[in-house]
Amino acid sequence: MTIATAFLALLESRPRHGYDLKQAYDQHFGHDRPLHYGQVYTTLAKLLRNGLVTVDGDETSGGPDRKRYTVTEAGVTDVQRWLEEPETPQQYLQSNLYAKVIGALLTGRSAAAVLDAQRDEHLTAMRELTRRKGQGDLADRLICDHALFHLDADLRWLEHTAVHLDELAEQVRG
Amino acid sequence: MNALLTAEGLHKAYGPTFALAGADLQLYAGEILSVMGPSGSGKSTLLHCAAGLTTPDQGRVAYLGRVLSELDDVRRSALRRREFGFVFQFGQLVPELTALENVALPLRLDGVRRKPAEQRAAALLERLHLSDKAKARPGELSGGQQQRVAVARALVTEPKVIFADEPTGALDSVSGEQVMDLLTGAARRSGAAVVLVTHDARIAAYADRGIVVRDGRTPARAGIR
Ligand SMILES: Nc1ncnc2c1ncn2[C@@H]1O[C@H](COP(=O)(O)OP(=O)(O)OP(=O)(O)O)[C@@H](O)[C@H]1O
Ligand SMILES: [Mg+2]
Numbered sequence: 158m159t160i161a162t163a164f165l166a167l168l169e170s171r172p173r174h175g176y177d178l179k180q181a182y183d184q185h186f187g188h189d190r191p192l193h194y195g196q197v198y199t200t201l202a203k204l205l206r207n208g209l210v211t212v213d214g215d216e217t218s219g220g221p222d223r224k225r226y227t228v229t230e231a232g233v234t235d236v237q238r239w240l241e242e243p244e245t246p247q248q249y250l251q252s253n254l255y256a257k258v259i260g261a262l263l264t265g266r267s268a269a270a271v272l273d274a275q276r277d278e279h280l281t282a283m284r285e286l287t288r289r290k291g292q293g294d295l296a297d298r299l300i301c302d303h304a305l306f307h308l309d310a311d312l313r314w315l316e317h318t319a320v321h322l323d324e325l326a327e328q329v330r331g
Numbered sequence: 332m333n334a335l336l337t338a339e340g341l342h343k344a345y346g347p348t349f350a351l352a353g354a355d356l357q358l359y360a361g362e363i364l365s366v367m368g369p370s371g372s373g374k375s376t377l378l379h380c381a382a383g384l385t386t387p388d389q390g391r392v393a394y395l396g397r398v399l400s401e402l403d404d405v406r407r408s409a410l411r412r413r414e415f416g417f418v419f420q421f422g423q424l425v426p427e428l429t430a431l432e433n434v435a436l437p438l439r440l441d442g443v444r445r446k447p448a449e450q451r452a453a454a455l456l457e458r459l460h461l462s463d464k465a466k467a468r469p470g471e472l473s474g475g476q477q478q479r480v481a482v483a484r485a486l487v488t489e490p491k492v493i494f495a496d497e498p499t500g501a502l503d504s505v506s507g508e509q510v511m512d513l514l515t516g517a518a519r520r521s522g523a524a525v526v527l528v529t530h531d532a533r534i535a536a537y538a539d540r541g542i543v544v545r546d547g548r549t550p551a552r553a554g555i556r
Contacts, residue, residue, distance in 0.1 A: 276543075283536035291512070305533055312532045316369070 158239070160192065160200045161209075165236045168210060168228040175201060175224060188300060201226060209235060254311075258318065262329040272319050279308050279315075335360045335524055336492060338381045340390035343373075343547075350376040351387065352547035356526075358492065363515060363525040365535035368544035374528045375496055377544060381526060382415055382494045383407050394492075412441050416485030416493040416523070418514065420500040423481050424469040431456065431465040434483045441488065455483045459513055475506030482514050486521070493518055496528045504533070511537050 163186045167178055175197055183191040204210040209232035213225040228236075254275060261268040283305055290301040318325075336358040343351040351373045358364055358381075366374050379385035381392055383399040392399045394414065399407055416437075417423075424433045434452035439445065456462050461479055469477050478498060485493050498514060499507035515537045518525045529535050542549050 273543075280532060280535065280541060283532060284538070287533075287536040305536065309532050320369070 158186070160186075160196060161204055162235065162239050164200055164204060165209060165228055165232045166239075168226055169233055169236055172213065172225050172227040175226070178226070185296070188297070204232070207231075254315070255318075258322075258325070259329060262322075262326045268322050268326070269319060272315050272322075276312060276315060279312050283308050334358060336381060336392070336394050338377070338390065338392045341377065341380050341387040341392070342389035343376050343380060343385065343387045349547050351380065351390075354380075354390075354544060354547060354549045356381055356542065356549065358524050358526060360491070361519075361522045361524055362540070363518065363527060363538040365538035365541035366526060366528045366544060367530060367532070367535050367541055370530065372544045373547040374530075374544050376547075377549075378494050378496050378526060378528050382417070382492075383411055409441075412437060413488060414491045416488060416490035418478070418481050418485045418493065418495040418498040420497040421474065421477070424477055424484070426469050429466050429468055430461065430472065430480045430483075433469070433480060434487050437484060437488050452483070452487055455487055456480075459483050459517075473506070475502050475509060478502060478506070478510045479513055482510060482517070485514075486517050486523075489521060490523055493523050493525045495525060497530075498527070499529070499531070499534055507531075507534065 160182070163182055164178055167173060167181050167185075173181065178201075179192050179194065179197045182197075201210065204226075205212065208229060210226045210228055213227060254271075257271050258268045260266075261271045286301045286305050286308075290298045290305075293301065334357040336356070338354065338356040341351045341354045341356075343349075354373060354377050356364075356366070356377060366377060368374050376385065380387045380390075383392065383394075383402075386400055394410065397410070399410075402410065424430075425436065428436065431449055431452050434455060435445075435448040438448035438451060443451075453462070453465060456465050459479055459482070461476070461483065464472060464476055464480070467476075469480070472480065478501075482498070485495075493514070495514065499510050502510060511534060515525065517523075525538075527535065527538055535541050
């Protein structure tokens with residue numbers, strides 16, 4: 158998701174001033190990284206140029222803080238397209254970790270130890286997220302949950318792979 | 332720091348089946364310790380031995396310097412009742428008793444009179460937002476509510492150690508989370524330590540640290556080489 162798309166969605170909910178957009182973005186999308194004003198201005202300028210937002214009637218003078226922005230038909234279509242398109246499932250971890258397992262088996266090292274070390278790393282991250290979750294509001298909790306469910310899925314794959322290591326070793330060496 | 336509970340070199344066989352073949356566990360005061368591992372690896376057996384519910388064939392379990400296998404049955408069960416609390420996966424509440432009576436039960440078994448026992452149980456149910464279920468019997472409660480009552484029952488004696496074996500095993504992720512928030516929140520407030528057996532990493536993540544059981548052992552971490 159880009160900042161521009163998030164702005165369009167925020168503007169589809171209602172027209173907003175530049176300052177209000179930044180606040181709303183930071184609250185709903187920005188969790189770890191609040192926007193700089195520079196990013197707000199350049200994003201709005203680009204959206205204006207591409208005809209995805211308009212500035213309300215007589216408020217065209219003054220800085221972006223003062224101007225009120227409204228999403229256009231084309232902007233709404235962009236939001237629709239963004240929401241319709243599923244995210245590419247991320248496979249980076251699996252492929253990197255799988256490569257390490259194969260690397261360990263090929264070189265006669267302990268693939269189980271590779272998996273154990275990864276399990277520790279994952280569990281440490283999951284404990285930290287669980288702690289954070291306990292202190293956060295609902296939005297924080299759900300974002301932590303998303304990460305937790307993903308790490309959990311990685312771990313399940315890892316346990317599953319651990320069971321098949323002997324078999325895999327035979328194939329790799331054979 | 333000295334461990335509150337130490338289990339060393341535990342072996343346990345059921346006929347030809349080895350459930351434990353050299354398992355260790357150290358639990359420090361106030362900590363939450365997860366015990367993970369594949370199905371059949373010996374997690375429950377380790378928990379049962381550590382809690383003095385099962386006597387190991389070899390090895391010893393010491394709680395605050397007292398070796399559990401050296402206590403007679405009466406003393407061992409008194410120690411369990413006073414110092415330990417238990418939460419299992421399911422089926423642990425007495426079906427004929429109300430939620431309130433179930434929570435009061437450990438106190439009643441320890442000789443506390445009905446009225447004060449039920450007063451303490453009611454106060455705990457209230458703290459856990461379960462007051463409206465006090466008169467319900469287990470059969471009238473959802474799985475998640477039953478587990479929360481079970482947590483209340485484990486807490487009512489203000490134990491030093493809570494042994495929990497798959498406490499959320501039969502629950503969906505939302506009720507599982509409620510039970511874990513309750514269990515770990517209450518344990519942290521009262522300073523109780525928790526042994527948390529689970530194969531679910533999201534549940535284990537509530538712990539401060541974890542051990543893994545494999546084939547009845549709790550092996551130290553091996554190097555990659
Ligand atoms: N009372 C018993 N009688 C006979 N065998 C038993 C008994 N309790 C456990 N076992 C055996 O000991 C081994 C370890 O069992 P245990 O219940 O400790 O595993 P676990 O790690 O808790 O598994 P799970 O995740 O499935 O609960 C298994 O092979 C099991 O069949
Ligand atoms: Mg078990």
